[in-house]
Amino acid sequence: MRRILVLGTALTVAGGLSACSVGDQTGGGGQSGGSGASGSKEITFLVFETDNLTPKFWDDNIARVSKKVGVTVKKIVAPGDRTAYAKQLLASGQFPDVQIGLQDLPSFDNGGNLATFGDSELSQFLCPKCSAIKGRTVQLPANTQTWQVFYRKSLFQKAGISAPPKTYAELLADAAALKGKGIQPFVIGGNPSWGSSLPWTGTLTTDLYAADPEWMHQRREGSTKFDSPEFLKATQKFADLAAKGYLNKKDLGQSYDASQAAFLDGKGAMYPMGSWFAAASDASKAKDDIGIFAWPADDGSFHLPSFTGGGLSVNAKSPNVDLAKKFALAWQTDKDYLDTSAVADALFPAIKGYTLPAKDGTVFKAVYDLYREAVDQKATVPAFGWEQGDDGMIAGMPDKWNLTAQDIITGKKTPKQAAGYLDTEWDKSS
Numbered sequence: 001m002r003r004i005l006v007l008g009t010a011l012t013v014a015g016g017l018s019a020c021s022v023g024d025q026t027g028g029g030g031q032s033g034g035s036g037a038s039g040s041k042e043i044t045f046l047v048f049e050t051d052n053l054t055p056k057f058w059d060d061n062i063a064r065v066s067k068k069v070g071v072t073v074k075k076i077v078a079p080g081d082r083t084a085y086a087k088q089l090l091a092s093g094q095f096p097d098v099q100i101g102l103q104d105l106p107s108f109d110n111g112g113n114l115a116t117f118g119d120s121e122l123s124q125f126l127c128p129k130c131s132a133i134k135g136r137t138v139q140l141p142a143n144t145q146t147w148q149v150f151y152r153k154s155l156f157q158k159a160g161i162s163a164p165p166k167t168y169a170e171l172l173a174d175a176a177a178l179k180g181k182g183i184q185p186f187v188i189g190g191n192p193s194w195g196s197s198l199p200w201t202g203t204l205t206t207d208l209y210a211a212d213p214e215w216m217h218q219r220r221e222g223s224t225k226f227d228s229p230e231f232l233k234a235t236q237k238f239a240d241l242a243a244k245g246y247l248n249k250k251d252l253g254q255s256y257d258a259s260q261a262a263f264l265d266g267k268g269a270m271y272p273m274g275s276w277f278a279a280a281s282d283a284s285k286a287k288d289d290i291g292i293f294a295w296p297a298d299d300g301s302f303h304l305p306s307f308t309g310g311g312l313s314v315n316a317k318s319p320n321v322d323l324a325k326k327f328a329l330a331w332q333t334d335k336d337y338l339d340t341s342a343v344a345d346a347l348f349p350a351i352k353g354y355t356l357p358a359k360d361g362t363v364f365k366a367v368y369d370l371y372r373e374a375v376d377q378k379a380t381v382p383a384f385g386w387e388q389g390d391d392g393m394i395a396g397m398p399d400k401w402n403l404t405a406q407d408i409i410t411g412k413k414t415p416k417q418a419a420g421y422l423d424t425e426w427d428k429s430s
Helices: 055-069 082-091 105-109 153-158 168-180 198-209 215-221 229-243 249-253 256-264 277-282 321-333 335-345 362-376 397-410 415-429
Strands: 042-047 072-077 098-100 143-152 270-274 290-293 304-309 312-314
Touching (some): 042 082, 042 321, 055 072, 055 335, 098 321, 143 153, 143 198, 153 168, 198 229, 198 270, 198 304, 256 270, 256 277, 270 277, 304 362, 321 335
Parallel strands (some): 042 072, 042 098
Antiparallel strands (some): 098 312, 143 290, 143 304
């Protein structure tokens, strides 16, 4: 059964504002690469740095939480895509004791590489079994995030567009109007590969999950396939966006930071992205020119992808596994960390009784308001490609799905070929 966290009165917001976010990417399990001998008070911690999550952000929080726990922490920074880097560390026997925001969890849990958090350890979390694998919580379900489209109001006005689209036909008409004015309709990224799949997540939200939120469970059971009419319909829409030039193939060469900068610099009108982007938006000069909308459906119905997970996981084979778990739990429930991450990364922690700090960001508020509207209307759906554990794809498939998005954008694969490839790879991995 899908677990879509509905945040109600258990989590309050100072000043009436909030947002939702989780980190992006991947992780795994294996031997620890830096814990030292058994009984050592040192653990290794894999993090990732962005324009928002700076070295100072990590260093300050590590210093405070490690002191509280009584442990020395060696920070390991992923050089780019932390999904690929974590897998490299695992394969080479250097998998860190603690990791943050890993995706494709089944790939790393195979072989018993990820430690299980017990019920008593999860008592402070709003959705303790979110992202669970066969009932085992191997990643702390710390945050909720949503996916929407950010847009530049001034570029819409330049193209004669008075309001964001309410239907998919309006989205296409707006994209055509923008292109006609020499404005790139969408900004995407290609490194990491998930940056190119976000418009696909959008079409699958409205054409697949809105009608059948249990579709991924059915795929795991073998009762449906990627090569199905509903999946192909959504994939054809995604392919058409690329074929019409609304998605720029050249964008596949740019990193996440570069795609973010391109949108903030006005080099494209729309930016499908996770709710964490609200923090960068509010920190930019363009903040008052940025609006948001949910990816529109054919009939104009409202659906918003939402997911809870993305916290810390622990190497079950660490010589200091108990200490690593203690650090992970302390980190994830430390109010100062939660406050700083809420501000730096538009984070909406899924922790009981937590109150977000007041924040005046207009984009931050818009993201939260959209999420609250979806909750109130019971319009949240799973975020295709971003689910974890038993709610997501089987081991190894998220990477293949993301890379397939790039093949569709470049025209290397048709929707039919893409679906056939995904089914073949799924069957190989089952």
